[in-house]
Amino acid sequence: MDRRFFLALLLTMGVIVVTPRLFPGPRPVAVPVVTDTSTVSAESGATATAPTAGGAAGVPAIGAATAAAVVAGTTPAPAPVIARTVRLENALARYAFSTRGAAFLDAELPRYPHLGGDSGQVRLADRLQPLVRYRLIAGGDTIALDRADFTALEDTLDGKARVTFTTPIGTGIARIAYTLADSNYLADIDIQVNGIPAPAFLLIDLPGGFDTQERDSTDDRRHLAYAMRTPVGGAERIDFSKPDPGERLLRQGPFTWTVAKSKYFLVGLLAKDSAASPLAELQVTGAMRVNKIAVRAQATAIAPLGPSGVQLQLFAGPQEWERLVAMGREFEHVNPYGGWISGVVQPFATIVMRILLWLKRTTALQYGWILVIFGVSIRLLMWPLNSRMMRSQMTMQRIAPLVQTAQNKHKGDPVKQREEVMKVYAEAGISPFAPLAGCLPMLIPMPVLFALFFVFQNTIEFRGVPFLWFPDISVADPYYIAPLLTGGSMFLLSWLGMRNVPPNPQAKMMAWMMPLMMTIFGINFAAGLNLYWFVQNFAAMPQQWLIANERGKAATTAATVVADGGARKRR
Numbered sequence: 001m002d003r004r005f006f007l008a009l010l011l012t013m014g015v016i017v018v019t020p021r022l023f024p025g026p027r028p029v030a031v032p033v034v035t036d037t038s039t040v041s042a043e044s045g046a047t048a049t050a051p052t053a054g055g056a057a058g059v060p061a062i063g064a065a066t067a068a069a070v071v072a073g074t075t076p077a078p079a080p081v082i083a084r085t086v087r088l089e090n091a092l093a094r095y096a097f098s099t100r101g102a103a104f105l106d107a108e109l110p111r112y113p114h115l116g117g118d119s120g121q122v123r124l125a126d127r128l129q130p131l132v133r134y135r136l137i138a139g140g141d142t143i144a145l146d147r148a149d150f151t152a153l154e155d156t157l158d159g160k161a162r163v164t165f166t167t168p169i170g171t172g173i174a175r176i177a178y179t180l181a182d183s184n185y186l187a188d189i190d191i192q193v194n195g196i197p198a199p200a201f202l203l204i205d206l207p208g209g210f211d212t213q214e215r216d217s218t219d220d221r222r223h224l225a226y227a228m229r230t231p232v233g234g235a236e237r238i239d240f241s242k243p244d245p246g247e248r249l250l251r252q253g254p255f256t257w258t259v260a261k262s263k264y265f266l267v268g269l270l271a272k273d274s275a276a277s278p279l280a281e282l283q284v285t286g287a288m289r290v291n292k293i294a295v296r297a298q299a300t301a302i303a304p305l306g307p308s309g310v311q312l313q314l315f316a317g318p319q320e321w322e323r324l325v326a327m328g329r330e331f332e333h334v335n336p337y338g339g340w341i342s343g344v345v346q347p348f349a350t351i352v353m354r355i356l357l358w359l360k361r362t363t364a365l366q367y368g369w370i371l372v373i374f375g376v377s378i379r380l381l382m383w384p385l386n387s388r389m390m391r392s393q394m395t396m397q398r399i400a401p402l403v404q405t406a407q408n409k410h411k412g413d414p415v416k417q418r419e420e421v422m423k424v425y426a427e428a429g430i431s432p433f434a435p436l437a438g439c440l441p442m443l444i445p446m447p448v449l450f451a452l453f454f455v456f457q458n459t460i461e462f463r464g465v466p467f468l469w470f471p472d473i474s475v476a477d478p479y480y481i482a483p484l485l486t487g488g489s490m491f492l493l494s495w496l497g498m499r500n501v502p503p504n505p506q507a508k509m510m511a512w513m514m515p516l517m518m519t520i521f522g523i524n525f526a527a528g529l530n531l532y533w534f535v536q537n538f539a540a541m542p543q544q545w546l547i548a549n550e551r552g553k554a555a556t557t558a559a560t561v562v563a564d565g566g567a568r569k570r571r
Helices: 003-022 064-072 217-222 321-326 339-363 367-409 414-428 445-458 481-498 505-522 527-570
Strands: 034-041 082-089 094-098 104-113 121-124 133-138 141-143 151-157 160-169 172-180 186-194 200-205 225-230 234-239 248-252 257-261 265-271 281-286 297-304 310-318
Touching (some): 082 151, 082 160, 082 172, 094 172, 104 310, 121 265, 121 310, 186 200, 225 281, 234 248, 257 297, 321 339, 339 445, 367 414, 445 527, 481 505, 505 527
Parallel strands (some): 034 082
Antiparallel strands (some): 082 094, 094 104, 104 121, 133 141, 160 172, 172 186, 186 310, 200 297, 225 234, 225 257, 257 265, 265 310, 281 297
C-alpha cells in the first residue's frame, strides 16, 4: 500500500492516544452518602424515629449542575443528603420503601430460599431502580415525584404497620401511605395530592426487571412479563420480548390488576374496587436485548387523580396458587396459560392444580410421588375406556375384508354400497364411527399434558423440590435421564400396540419418530413433567400387553376358521 496511508494511520493513533493526556477532562468528585434505616412491624408497633428528608439508599440528592460547580470550584460542596430506607414487616415479608420518591424498593421473602447460587432468602429487587415509582402530570406539566424528597412517619393502623410519606408540591402537598397486611404479601396504598392544577394524572412505573433468584437464570428471564386484567376482556400477558426495543404498546383499562412477573414471583397493583378501578391505562415499552433475551422493559400504569386521590393494593410475593385464588379478582390468572388455546388449557390447568394440591394435603407426600400417583391414576381411570376402544379397533380389523368386499360389490351404486357397509357394521355390533372413537384414548391425556406443561412453568409449589436424582423437579433434568426414559417408554408402548397388528409402514414410522421427537423436546421440559409422562406410559403397558395378546388370539382363531372353511369347500 501507499506509504501515505500508513503515515495517516500512525498520526490518527497518535491523536487518539496523546490528546487525552494533553487535555485531560475534569476528575470525578466522590460524593459521600449517608444512609439510615428503620423498621416498623405489626408485632412490635411503631418505631419512633424523626422524619428525615433524603433520597433512595445509595443515591445522593445532587444534580448535574451542582456537581459541575463543585468540580469547577465556584461553590462549596453541599452537605450530604441522608437517604432513609423504611421497612415494614409481618410474618411473611419485609418491604422496603425509600424517602426518595416514596418508592417501593424491594421485598424480602424469608420463606423462600435463593436458588441462584447465593445463600439466603429471596429478595425481590431490581438493582437498577426501585420496583415501583411515581410521577404526576398536572395541568400539562410533569412532576417527578420519584426525584422528590419525602418525610416519613411510621406508626400502626388497626395493628398493621404503616408508613406515611409527605412532600410539598408547589402550593400543595403529596401524601403516599403504605399499610402492610398482617398475614399476606399485600399492602394498601393511599395516594393524596392537593394544590395542583387539573387535570391531574398519576403515573406509576412498574418494575423494569428483576434480579434473578433461580438456578436457571436464563429460563427465569424468559418468563419476564407484564400481565393485566379487564373485567370484560379477561387476562392478558405481554412478555418483555413482545415489544421491539423502543416500541410502545398501549392497553386500555380499567384494569382489575396489573403486574410485573418473573417465573415464580410478581409485583403488582390491584384495584380495591374492581367496578371502579383507577387503573385506566397501561403503556409497555420494549428495551434493548441482552444476548437476544429481553431482560428489561418498562411499563407505566396511568390513573386519573381526583379529589379523593388513588387507592390501590400492592402485592409483592410468590405466585402461590391458592393464595392468589383467595384474593379474588381472578388474580390467579396472572399467568394466562395457553395463548390462543387458553380457553381449553386454562380450565384443565385449574383442575390439575386443584387435584395436585389436594393430593399434597391429603397424602403429605413429596411432589415427586404426587406426580407418580397422578400419572397412574389418570391411566387407571382411562382403563375401561381404553379397553372398549381397543376392542372396537380389533373388531374393525376383523371386518375390514367384509367392508372392502361390500364396497367392491356395489361400486356403481353408492346407495346400495352404503347400505351393505352399514349392514356389516350392524352385524358386527359396532358403530361406523368406531375408527374415529378409537383415537379418543390417545387424545384424552393430551390436554392434561398441556396443562401440566404450563403449570410447571410458574407453579412455585414445585420450585426447588428434589426427587430421586432430580435436584429440582421444576427445571430440566441436568443428567438427561428423564427425557430418555420418556422417549424409551413411548417407543415400548408403541411396540406393544403394534403387536399382532397387520403391517402398516406409516404406523411403524410413527412408532420411531414420535418417541425420538418426545426425547428431543423433553430435554428442555421440567423434570417433573417428564416424570409424569414416563409414569403414564409405564402404567399403560400392562393394558397394551393384554390387548395385544387378545388380538393375537383373535387373529389365530380367525385364521383357523378361514382355513377350516377352505378345507370344507375343497371337499
